[in-house]
Amino acid sequence: xxxxxxxxxxxxxxxxxxxxxxxxxxxxxxxxxxxxxxxxxxxxxxxxxxxxxxxxxxxxxxxxxxxxxxxxxxxxxxxxxxxxxxxxxxxxxxxxxxxxxxxxxxxxxxxxxxxxxxxxxxxxxxxxxxxxxxxxxxxxxxxxxxxxxxxxxxxxxxxxxxxxxxxxxxxxxxxxxxxxxxxxxxxxxxxxxxxxxxxxxxxxxxxxxxxxxxxxxxxxxxxxxxxxxxxxxxxxxxxxxxxxxxxxxxxxxxxxxxxxxxxxxxxxxxxxxxxxxxxxxxxxxxxxxxxxxxxxxxxxxxxxxxxxxxxxxxxxxxxxxxx
Numbered sequence: 001x002x003x004x005x006x007x008x009x010x011x012x013x014x015x016x017x018x019x020x021x022x023x024x025x026x027x028x029x030x031x032x033x034x035x036x037x038x039x040x041x042x043x044x045x046x047x048x049x050x051x052x053x054x055x056x057x058x059x060x061x062x063x064x065x066x067x068x069x070x071x072x073x074x075x076x077x078x079x080x081x082x083x084x085x086x087x088x089x090x091x092x093x094x095x096x097x098x099x100x101x102x103x104x105x106x107x108x109x110x111x112x113x114x115x116x117x118x119x120x121x122x123x124x125x126x127x128x129x130x131x132x133x134x135x136x137x138x139x140x141x142x143x144x145x146x147x148x149x150x151x152x153x154x155x156x157x158x159x160x161x162x163x164x165x166x167x168x169x170x171x172x173x174x175x176x177x178x179x180x181x182x183x184x185x186x187x188x189x190x191x192x193x194x195x196x197x198x199x200x201x202x203x204x205x206x207x208x209x210x211x212x213x214x215x216x217x218x219x220x221x222x223x224x225x226x227x228x229x230x231x232x233x234x235x236x237x238x239x240x241x242x243x244x245x246x247x248x249x250x251x252x253x254x255x256x257x258x259x260x261x262x263x264x265x266x267x268x269x270x271x272x273x274x275x276x277x278x279x280x281x282x283x284x285x286x287x288x289x290x291x292x293x294x295x296x297x298x299x300x301x302x303x304x305x306x307x308x309x310x311x312x313x314x315x316x317x318x319x320x321x322x323x
Contacts, residue, residue: 037239062189090131
């Protein structure tokens, strides 16, 4: 039996005790722009442990995690979350990320061992690896209210063509075309030859309704001349350094949020997932394979259910009259 349907799209795990990565939300004093910036170096080094990735694969994952986390905090609130799927038909395969508005994120690259020649500047060629012959889709799970259903969650999906395959450019295009908000997303992930991440950070700047064309033009010019964000992060001032490089001291910090990977789930919760499968399929797994292994694409973690454990799940499902 093909067990790909058992791949769980859940969890991140095992965060270090000293992880202090942060995301800040700011507004410029002239009320022209909202700026969200983050540093996520420690997060990336923890996430990297779950994926047998090349240096290029790690950079792709990092650019996707950071860009998605910035967008989620720009368009969501509370416990709302979004899923980003990038499919550029490149050798890296699909890139999948989930993020929420409280600073949590997880993701994977379908082919983390991807390798392509370096680009003309001697750097990792993210654009070629991801490809741009496809779409980026963003599905938002948002709180809603109706007289008939009361408070509930609704899903909204927006898709745009990939602009470059560099991921931050593509989510910039998504913000402009789908969300109809003039925005710029920029991230930097500095991966060392040994696979460790030296610096990882970025920002999203979104124009507020009263932003003037002159202010927009001035910002775009400043963003083009920003330089390497890893140099800013090396100063040790965190995401504030990024915002000040763009707008100087003319900002007001509204809030600060710790950035983390999504927490682990328990084996019991995996058992609940198995309970959602048809009884016939569970019985087939028991008879043919004498158990089941669930592999989490976000972490590579394998969770084993032996024959006796699977029999308990089948028994519980049958006792509840579920098929």
